[in-house]
Amino acid sequence: MSSTPIGLSSRTDVRKHPVSIAIIGFGGLIGRRHTAHVLSNASAALVAVVDGAPAASELAAELAPGVPYYHSVTEMLSACAADNSTPEAAIVCTPNAYHVPVALELAEAGVHLLVEKPLADTKATARKLVDRARELGVKLLVGHHRRFNPYVVAARKVLEASKAEPRETGESGIGTVTAVSGLWAAYKPDDYFAAGAWRRSRKMGGGSVMINFVHEVDVLQYLLGPIVRVSAEKTLRRYDVEETDSDVVEDGAAMTLRFASGAVGSFVLGDGVVSPHFFEAGTGENPMIPQARRPRRHLDESDESDIQRKGQTVRGEPVDVYRIFGTHGTLSIPDMTLWTCGDKPRSWVNDITVRRIEIDDDPSVPFERQLDHFIAVVRGDTPIEEGPGCTGEEGLRVIAVCEAVIEALDDAHGGRVGVDTA
Numbered sequence: 001m002s003s004t005p006i007g008l009s010s011r012t013d014v015r016k017h018p019v020s021i022a023i024i025g026f027g028g029l030i031g032r033r034h035t036a037h038v039l040s041n042a043s044a045a046l047v048a049v050v051d052g053a054p055a056a057s058e059l060a061a062e063l064a065p066g067v068p069y070y071h072s073v074t075e076m077l078s079a080c081a082a083d084n085s086t087p088e089a090a091i092v093c094t095p096n097a098y099h100v101p102v103a104l105e106l107a108e109a110g111v112h113l114l115v116e117k118p119l120a121d122t123k124a125t126a127r128k129l130v131d132r133a134r135e136l137g138v139k140l141l142v143g144h145h146r147r148f149n150p151y152v153v154a155a156r157k158v159l160e161a162s163k164a165e166p167r168e169t170g171e172s173g174i175g176t177v178t179a180v181s182g183l184w185a186a187y188k189p190d191d192y193f194a195a196g197a198w199r200r201s202r203k204m205g206g207g208s209v210m211i212n213f214v215h216e217v218d219v220l221q222y223l224l225g226p227i228v229r230v231s232a233e234k235t236l237r238r239y240d241v242e243e244t245d246s247d248v249v250e251d252g253a254a255m256t257l258r259f260a261s262g263a264v265g266s267f268v269l270g271d272g273v274v275s276p277h278f279f280e281a282g283t284g285e286n287p288m289i290p291q292a293r294r295p296r297r298h299l300d301e302s303d304e305s306d307i308q309r310k311g312q313t314v315r316g317e318p319v320d321v322y323r324i325f326g327t328h329g330t331l332s333i334p335d336m337t338l339w340t341c342g343d344k345p346r347s348w349v350n351d352i353t354v355r356r357i358e359i360d361d362d363p364s365v366p367f368e369r370q371l372d373h374f375i376a377v378v379r380g381d382t383p384i385e386e387g388p389g390c391t392g393e394e395g396l397r398v399i400a401v402c403e404a405v406i407e408a409l410d411d412a413h414g415g416r417v418g419v420d421t422a
């Protein structure tokens, strides 16, 4: 692995003035990560931290010493207006249902936005924000950071190369994609839900579809194009709940997906199952979640699939979470295995050739790369439509798919629902 950054059309230029950034909801799970990244980025200046939680002021002094703390966005904007110090940009890390009200208030003050995923809790509120940001000339990106993950970057390169005319034999990509199978299956502990009641409230934008599947939808659409139809069935419940309560969220689902290209997909989602088959464990991108490895037969032997993380050798084979099937091969992610017929004609009776696709960046960097991209977009160095960043319109399309999944889940007969982006 080299340290060369990838996935950006331009890196930030540290000779320019640092972009002033505020973090809204800095005290939460993801707000703390963004705070640390902004503090360590030479092209950014953390100028305010905002959070309404009772102990947030003490936390601000600990996590961002010397940075002005505000209880609310309103308080921050009026203090900044008084001395002409309104931040150029903000990262919104509040619970899903507060993304749009908070982001609209910032947009009205001309603050450029990186809004955590999902862009909004509903398609209707997302549309309001996307349209208003456009009218105001405010740049709006959505925190679908996996686009910056080196495994996703490498997969996209394979799929782009696969669009070239496939050769009948010899090295080629996977040809035309016909299907994908995906997994996001993990166990979230009880204290995760106890720490944020919104995570189990549909009205607050909680649930495994709006919190986790949103990531999957963005990656799948980024790699394979728009999803146009879904069907879905709920998994067993982990907690006793009143099924008729409209605020109850799903724990997971089995889904089918249809892409505009004609490709189809199946996906199993669950946040109450013990499994290594989820993106964070597969890639090791989240410092809080250990990377899962499938054991080799002889664990004491070193092997090229061993990896170095934080100065330690991580042994074993990587696990997979997506398999993308094509007319000429299959790509498995994030173990990055490319299966083709190699030099032989395509046939199930011929040996399958296996190749490992190299990634060329550290798996733990997507948040840093996303921040670099946001800074470049705010400065005008990179047009918002260029590079891997998720635009407001793309973020809205993710919500449209997730709303269709929820509608299908609510159908007692496992409904088929078309994705409506209007």
Ligand SMILES: NC(=O)c1ccc[n+]([C@@H]2O[C@H](COP(=O)([O-])OP(=O)(O)OC[C@H]3O[C@@H](n4cnc5c(N)ncnc54)[C@H](O)[C@@H]3O)[C@@H](O)[C@H]2O)c1
Pocket: 024, 025, 026, 027, 028, 029, 030, 031, 050, 051, 052, 053, 071, 072, 073, 093, 094, 095, 096, 098, 102, 116, 117, 118, 143, 145, 195, 196, 210, 211
């Ligand atoms: N990109 C990722 O991988 C990732 C991971 C986790 C969470 N998220 C997203 O980040 C967001 C936050 O999730 P979390 O798990 O960190 O939630 P959290 O509950 O841990 O933190 C939210 C924080 O926002 C604060 N807050 C609430 N309303 C506010 C308001 N109006 N103004 C200012 N502060 C406010 C809360 O006090 C809390 O500190 C969600 O949208 C979630 O989907 C993204």
